[in-house]
Amino acid sequence: MSESRPENKKKKxxxxxxxxxxLNMARGAGLATMGGFIWSAYVDEVTASPLTLxxxxxxxxxxxxxxxxxxxxxxxxxPYDTLLLAKPGDNKPLGTPYFVPRDIPxxxxxxxxxxxxxxxxALDETSVSTDGVLxxxxxDMGLAVVDDNSCIAFxxxxxxxxxxxxxxxxxxxxxEYEKNERTGKHxxxxxxxxxxxxxxxxxCEKACxxxxxxxxxxxxxxxxxxxxxxxxxxxDKEDEKRLxxxxxxxxxxxxxxxxxxxxxxxGLEDLY
Amino acid sequence: xATLWNNYRYLILRRMTQIxxxxxxxxxxxxxxxxxxxxLSSSIxxxxxxxxxxxxALQMLAAGAVLATDLLIGVAVVTIFYLLIGGRAFCSWVCxxxxxxxxxxxxxxxxxxxxIQGLKQPASRQMRYWILALSLIISFVMGxxxxxxxxxxxxxxxGIVFGLGFGWAAMLIIFLFDLFVLKNGWCGHICPxxxxxxxxxxxxxxxxxxxxxxxxLCMKCKVVCPESQVLHMVGKESLPVxxxxxTNCARCIEVCDDNALxxxxxxxxxxxxxxx
Numbered sequence: 408m409s410e411s412r413p414e415n416k417k418k419k420x421x422x423x424x425x426x427x428x429x430l431n432m433a434r435g436a437g438l439a440t441m442g443g444f445i446w447s448a449y450v451d452e453v454t455a456s457p458l459t460l461x462x463x464x465x466x467x468x469x470x471x472x473x474x475x476x477x478x479x480x481x482x483x484x485x486p487y488d489t490l491l492l493a494k495p496g497d498n499k500p501l502g503t504p505y506f507v508p509r510d511i512p513x514x515x516x517x518x519x520x521x522x523x524x525x526x527x528x529a530l531d532e533t534s535v536s537t538d539g540v541l542x543x544x545x546x547d548m549g550l551a552v553v554d555d556n557s558c559i560a561f562x563x564x565x566x567x568x569x570x571x572x573x574x575x576x577x578x579x580x581x582x583e584y585e586k587n588e589r590t591g592k593h594x595x596x597x598x599x600x601x602x603x604x605x606x607x608x609x610x611c612e613k614a615c616x617x618x619x620x621x622x623x624x625x626x627x628x629x630x631x632x633x634x635x636x637x638x639x640x641x642x643d644k645e646d647e648k649r650l651x652x653x654x655x656x657x658x659x660x661x662x663x664x665x666x667x668x669x670x671x672x673x674g675l676e677d678l679y
Numbered sequence: 680x681a682t683l684w685n686n687y688r689y690l691i692l693r694r695m696t697q698i699x700x701x702x703x704x705x706x707x708x709x710x711x712x713x714x715x716x717x718x719l720s721s722s723i724x725x726x727x728x729x730x731x732x733x734x735x736a737l738q739m740l741a742a743g744a745v746l747a748t749d750l751l752i753g754v755a756v757v758t759i760f761y762l763l764i765g766g767r768a769f770c771s772w773v774c775x776x777x778x779x780x781x782x783x784x785x786x787x788x789x790x791x792x793x794x795i796q797g798l799k800q801p802a803s804r805q806m807r808y809w810i811l812a813l814s815l816i817i818s819f820v821m822g823x824x825x826x827x828x829x830x831x832x833x834x835x836x837x838g839i840v841f842g843l844g845f846g847w848a849a850m851l852i853i854f855l856f857d858l859f860v861l862k863n864g865w866c867g868h869i870c871p872x873x874x875x876x877x878x879x880x881x882x883x884x885x886x887x888x889x890x891x892x893x894x895x896l897c898m899k900c901k902v903v904c905p906e907s908q909v910l911h912m913v914g915k916e917s918l919p920v921x922x923x924x925x926t927n928c929a930r931c932i933e934v935c936d937d938n939a940l941x942x943x944x945x946x947x948x949x950x951x952x953x954x955x
Binding site: 479528 | 814
């Protein structure tokens with residue numbers, strides 16, 4: 408590690424042992440810092456993939472990434488070859504299991520073979536159990552989202568492919584009837600996803616007849632918004648409970664010292 | 680034929696183990712065999728015995744994950760196994776990357792690349808321990824298993840079992856790095872998994888022993904050894920190889936024409952002299 412060049416040897420005194428030791432330590436620490444930052448930055452990049460759909464029972468993405476050991480036992484357990492392990496080039500966190508519903512959706516096996524085989528608990532049995540019994544219907548792999556612009560049922564063409572494909576028939580996707588004012592004598596039969604029931608299995612996405620599916624699965628945290636503590640369903644006792652943990656925050660707005668006319672016309676330059 | 684076997688017996692056995700394990704893993708995924716399921720990160724042997732990579736578990740621990748019972752049992756099984764047969768036996772008998780780096784090392788010897796570069800190696804073999812420590816620090820700070828997301832070892836064995844993707848590029852990078860940049864570069868300098876197993880192997884039972892009285896100082900053993908610093912006693916003293924960095928690959932035993940090297944178990948009780 409510590410070779411000094413021959414020309415240095417001629418001109419200068421060789422480094423003292425103490426100096427050599429300190430320099431070597433400094434060099435080691437510097438290299439470790441440099442490598443550490445490059446490594447961290449790279450890992451941060453490759454693990455940021457918000458559109459990855461996980462097997463049933465998967466922990467929240469952050470916990471999943473630190474708990475999954477990437478052994479592929481869930482992939483081997485899946486009888487439908489739904490699950491894949493991310494390969495270099497898939498642009499998913501390397502080696503973690505995921506699925507692409509348009510290719511092969513989750514067929515929601517009642518015995519959920521992929522979950523109990525997980526050696527690390529990254530796939531958590533309790534999150535897909537009701538009263539201690541495995542229950543795939545409470546799985547939460549994602550949420551189906553309808554693009555009503557490309558969904559032909561919203562055009563007035565009769566199609567209930569997704570509704571029929573849904574394993575929770577009539578519960579996770581319901582049909583909303585509406586008069587078609589354009590023809591005056593037909594009905595729209597619009598698919599509506601019930602967000603609290605949908606498991607994100609993706610059978611609707613697989614069944615969708617449009618060229619690119621008009622109903623598709625997104626991870627829940629991507630698909631859902633959040634009202635926050637400022638908005639409460641005052642008529643709903645359950646919803647009002649959210650206020651119990653809300654923290655109050657008082658904000659003050661400084662009164663403007665300008666005249667009302669100036670104040671009203673202020674800031675209009677943004678528009679031009 | 681007998682000499683061929685004598686000169687390559689351990690190499691042949693190692694290749695059979697390495698390839699055989701991969702075939703078993705591949706069969707589990709492709710044809711539903713239940714002999715050995717999963718991959719080298721974590722697997723189930725005969726549908727019953729769990730086995731898990733202790734280094735991966737260590738990173739999970741640093742990242743703040745809750746370690747499941749199955750995982751801990753698997754880690755114990757693997758750790759005890761390598762404590763007995765030699766920590767880095769994983770490297771030379773199991774790890775598929777060893778095939779790549781051995782090929783690069785052989786190419787270096789055959790083509791003479793070793794000679795054009797001079798003898799100075801531009802990096803220290805201590806680097807792997809720094810990287811090992813660094814991986815645990817990054818795991819802790821970022822809450823993620825730092826090495827598992829970049830590990831070319833996993834890319835290779837996972838690739839063989841579950842589909843390679845661009846994993847072949849990682850294999851090629853390691854081969855070219857070992858061939859042109861640094862002799863024994865990946866396995867002998869960088870790989871933190873090898874570093875980890877070196878630490879485990881400090882205490883392991885099966886050791887190569889050197890018998891100085893048989894040695895003719897031909898130094899063939901040092902030429903083939905991927906960690907030649909562990910053979911420092913050759914021709915000087917009859918000692919066992921104590922360093923955990925020895926991979927128990929046994930190439931030194933095979934190339935020795937004078938029976939100056941052999942496997943033996945280490946004697947913890949009587950052998951105070953060897954510093955064990």
